[in-house]
Every structure is written in C-alpha cells, then in structure tokens.
Amino acid sequence: MKFTKATNYALHTMLMLVEASPIKPVGVQHLAESQGVSPTYLSKILTRLVKSGMIESVSGAYGGYRLSRKKDDITFLDIIHAIEGTASIFECDFVHGDECLIQALMQEAEAKMESHLKNTKLVDMIQK
Template structure:
C-alpha cells in the first residue's frame, strides 16, 4: 500500500499551517520552499485542500493559505481523503458475491486503518524541526 507524493506534501503543508499564525496567511512560495517542491505542483494540492474545506485561500498582497477549521478538529483521514478520495483500497475482482473471505479481511484492515487516521489529529504530533514560517 502506498499513498501518493501529493498526500505526503498535503500532510506536511497542513502541519505547517497548524503551526503557523491563525491570522496571517502563509504564501504558496514559502510552503513550497520549505518542502523543496515547485509552487505550481503545491498549488494543485492546495486547491484540493481548499475544495475539501480544510483551508481557505486569501488573495491579495499579503495573501496565502490558512486553516478554515479549528486545528484541533483536523485529522489525518480528512487530509488523506481530500487528496486521495474515499474509495476503497482493495476491490475483489472475482464475481463470487459479497461473501469473499479475502475481501472481508482487506475491508476490516482498511476500516482499522481509517479509524486510526480518523482518531489521529495533526495537533497530536510534536512540532517538527522545520524552518519557521513567521
């Protein structure tokens, strides 16, 4: 199982926004430089996070991005689903009904993982050693 690089960047970006000032938006250039990724690529990720309601885009000379929800409410699952969607990781390709034992094991594992990601918030992590955003 592997999540895309976009999810990796989204999780790190959201953590940076959790650590940033709730009043002053953080620019895409600053977020991109901190992660060593192109601003164009990160902008596509930020657009998904805006559409999912996790962050707001602030336009203007002092514009950028900031959280749109309370930081204590944002879970890993929220961020992952904003980027990856919410489709199942495993789909049985055989036509033998819903009683597939393999499908049952995979769904149970996925449900446990989702529960863990849903119960883990970004604020549960200790601050990372990254360049200050202020």
Template sequence: MKFTKATNYALHTMLTLVTASPAKPIGVQQLAESQGVSPTYLSKILTKLVKAEMIESISGAHGGYRLSQKKDDITFLDIIHAIEGTASLFECNFVHGDECSIQAVMTEAEGKMQSHLRNTKLADLVQKQP
C-alpha cells in the same frame, strides 16, 4: 499499499499551517520552498484542501493560505480523503456470490487503518514536538 506524493506534501503543508499563526497567511512560494516542491504542483494540492474546506485562500499582497477549521478537528484521514478520495484500497475482481472472504479481510484491515487515521489529529503532532 502506497499513498501518493501529493498526500505526503498535503500532510506536511497542513502541519505547517497548524503550527502557524492564523493572523498571517503563508504564501504558496514559502510553503513550496519549505518542502522542496514546485509552487505549481503544490498549488494543485492546496486547491484540493481548499475545496475540502480545510484551508482558505487569502488574496492580495499579504495573502496566502491558512486553516479554515479548528486545528484540533483536522485528522490525518480528512487530509488523505481530500487528496486521494474515499475509494476502497482493495476490490475483489472475482464473482464469489454475496461475500468474498478475501475482500472481508481486506475491508477489516482498511477499517482499522482508517480508524487510526481518523483518531489521529495533526494537533497531536504539534503537542509532541519539543
């Protein structure tokens, strides 16, 4: 199982925005340079985060991006769903009737992972940093 690079960049971008002052939006160029990614690629990721209403885009010379939610409300799972979608990681391709025992194990494992990601907030990381 592997998340895309877009999710990696989204998580790091959101961590940057969580630690930033809400009064001063951060430009895409600065966000991109801090991660060593092209501004064009990061813009596509930022668009998904705006669409998910996690951040907002501020126009103008002093524009950029900032959180649109309280930082204590943003979970890892929210960010992953904004980038990856909400489809299940595993789907059985065989017809077993009502219940596939393999699908049941995979669904349970995914549920546990989602629970952990839902209960882990970006603000938790900020509190752990020195």
C-alpha cells in the same frame, strides 16, 4: 499500500499551517520551498484542501493559505480523503459475490487503519 506524493505534501503542508499563525496566511512559495516541491504542483494540492473546507485562500500581496477549520478538528484521515478520495484501497476483481473472504479481511484492515487515522489529529503531532 502506498499513498501518493500529493498526500505526503498535503500532510506536511497542513502541519505547517497548523503551526503557523491563525491570522497571517502562509504563501505558497514558502510552503513549496520548505518541502522542495514546485509551487505549481503544490497549488493543485492546496486547491483540493480548499475544496475540502480545511483551509482557505487569501488574496493580495500578503495572501496565501490559512486554516479555515479549528486545528483541533483536523485529522489525518480528513487530509487523506481530501487528496486520495474515499474509495476503498482494495477491490476484489473476481465475481464470486459478497462472500469473498479476502475482500472481507481487506475491508476490516482498512477500517482499522481509517479508525486510527480518524482519531489522530494534526495537533497531536505538534505536541510530540
């Protein structure tokens, strides 16, 4: 299983925003340079995070991005869903009804992974 690079950048960006001042926004240029990614590409990722309600965009000369939710409430799963969506990782392509044992196993594994990611908050990473 593999998540996209966008998810990787989103997770790192959100961690940086959790560590940043809750008042002073962080510029996209700084966020992009610290990860070695283009500001244009990161802006597209930030737009998804804004739409999800986790961060907000601040306009102006000293504008940028900052958290719009409490940092204690943001989980890894929130960020992954904002970037990847909520579709299941595995879909059985064979037509043999709801009795597919492989589909059942994969759904169980995905549920366990999602539970772990839902219970892991970004602030947990800072405390490590």
